[in-house]
Amino acid sequence: MDKITHHLDDRLLMAYAAGTLPEGFNLVVATHISLCDECRARLGEFEAVGGQVLERGDTVALADTSLEQTLARISGDAPAGDDRNTMPQRSSVFPAPLRDYVGGDADAVHWRAVGGGVRQAILPTSNAATVRLLHIPAGAAVPDHGHRGTELTLVLQGAFRDEEDRFARGDIEIADEEVQHTPVAEAGEDCICLAATDAPLRFRALIPRLAQPFLRI
Amino acid sequence: MTASEEKDSQWIECVIRIREQADQAAFAALFRHFAPRVKAFLMKGGADEALAEECTQEVMATLWHKAHLFDPARASVATWVFTIARNRRIDALRRQRRPEPEDLPWGPEPEPDQAEIMGLQQDTERLGEALAQLPEKQRSLIERAYFGELSHSEIAAETGLPLGTIKSRIRLALDRLRHAMN
Structure with a gap:
């Protein structure tokens, strides 16, 4: 695996440790930590x-x-069994916390097309944040968008680039209101990301904006 | 060994006695120390007294049942109790699931390394002292972040402090804690 270069920040790690994040953010944080020993050690602190x-x-x-x-x-x-999280399956695309929400690995996801070849699946969590899986064909772009709140995007397969940087498996992008970006999946492999927002995304182009209520983006 | 390190090894001993001998006296000692702290933690997080009492009993019962999963080389007893209480609070008060990271492929060692345990106890000790020595304004924000249900912006609304001030005080506090640990 490539070395993870984009990590969780102190604010997210502290809020996850304190237990004050919305469920959707907790899922992204727990999934990143499953892949990242450095953030696991910082969480311990x-x-x-x-x-x-x-x-x-x-x-x-x-x-x-x-x-x-x-x-x-x-x-x-009743005496408690050993309920540690299901033993890691190193060959799987999704770490254990995400497999629990999906009910299986990447092949178990019920994708829906959202245009431009991009597919998504919204995962059931509390309303304070929305969390979705995104499947972006190699070389395709995710619609240009800004953010009203915070958006976390964790790469699980493939890689994407935006104006700033490159993000590969295990990397997490933390985008706030100032970020207006167009992530593009790298050629070669389709990109699968787990993304959570605490406010609806804001699309620049007119048509995605109209489609927003239907897509629940 | 300082008084508080000695106390922490006493708590570790209690957990081991629960695990190996189902020792109720060891459990009672842990209960007397930790249950009143857990109850205060749950009430500050928004539980009324009856709910906090019930959840505290559940947290302490969980501690008994999961004694075999406790690893003194990875966490102090206080940290372990904190994570159990936190999870109970998310479950009971916020009514959410708590996704947990995948476990590492290795579990607790049957015979954890004594040097590692000692090192962790010294770190815990230093961390507790560093927290006590933080300026009041910084410490209270750290405590609120852990005890409360409040996000930074909610703390800003409640205290009237600008969000930037809250963020920078928390950052300063974390810098001081890190400095004390190095």
């Missing part, structure tokens, strides 16, 4: 900060019988 905030934080007294109730709860529960 942000979780350690959470541990110390908890350790040093306030306390609230428990009910008098709380410990007994908890022990009763424990003996009533």
Whole structure:
């Protein structure tokens, strides 16, 4: 695999560690970390900060019988199995958290055409953010768009370039309101990305704008 | 070994005794220390007292059931409890799924390396001290980011501070924490 050169920033890692991101963003972050040992280590640091905030934080007294109730709860529960995330399948395109949402690997996605050869599949998450898979034919462009909120785009297969940079498997692009870009998939291999937005994208051209409510882009 | 490192090895010992002997006294010691902190954490995140009490019991029960997954070379007991409480909060209060990263192909070592555990305890100690020594304005933003449900822009709306100020204070706080860790 190529070395990952575009990583999560502190703001996203801290919010993921704190558990305050919308579900759609959590999915992109968890999928990137599955591919990126560097961000996994940084996440460990942000979780350690959470541990110390908890350790040093306030306390609230428990009910008098709380410990007994908890022990009763424990003996009533079924013993927990080893529920670690499904063992990694290094040959798969999608890491485990994404496979859970899709119900399988890349071949299990129900794609819908959105024009220009581009296909997408919206994944079910809470409404605070929308997350979708995009399938862009090698050499094709994603419609020119800006952003009202934050958009995260994680490459899972192939690569794309925009005016600024190149993004390959594992790379994440974090775009905010200032970014107006036209990502183009590289020749050679179709590009599959996982993209999440916390506000609808804003297309420059008239027709995509009209189509927006129907596509839920 | 400092007092707080000693405490942390005591918590690790408790988790091991739960895992190997289903030791209720070890569980009671962990409960007395962590349950009141978890309850406060859940209430600051928006739970009322009854819900926070119930969720705290669930978090502590999860700790018992998952004691075999705890790896002292990867996280302190406080960090581990924090992640369990955080996940419970997302589930119970925000009613969302929590996608987790794929596990590494290796799991917890049966006999974790003592030097690694010691190193992690020293790091945890330094991190706790660095957090305590942050200027009040920076520390309170870090705590709110972890305790609250608030995004940076919501904190801005509530405190009247410009978003840029909040972002730069958090960045300064993280720089100081990093500096203390190196």
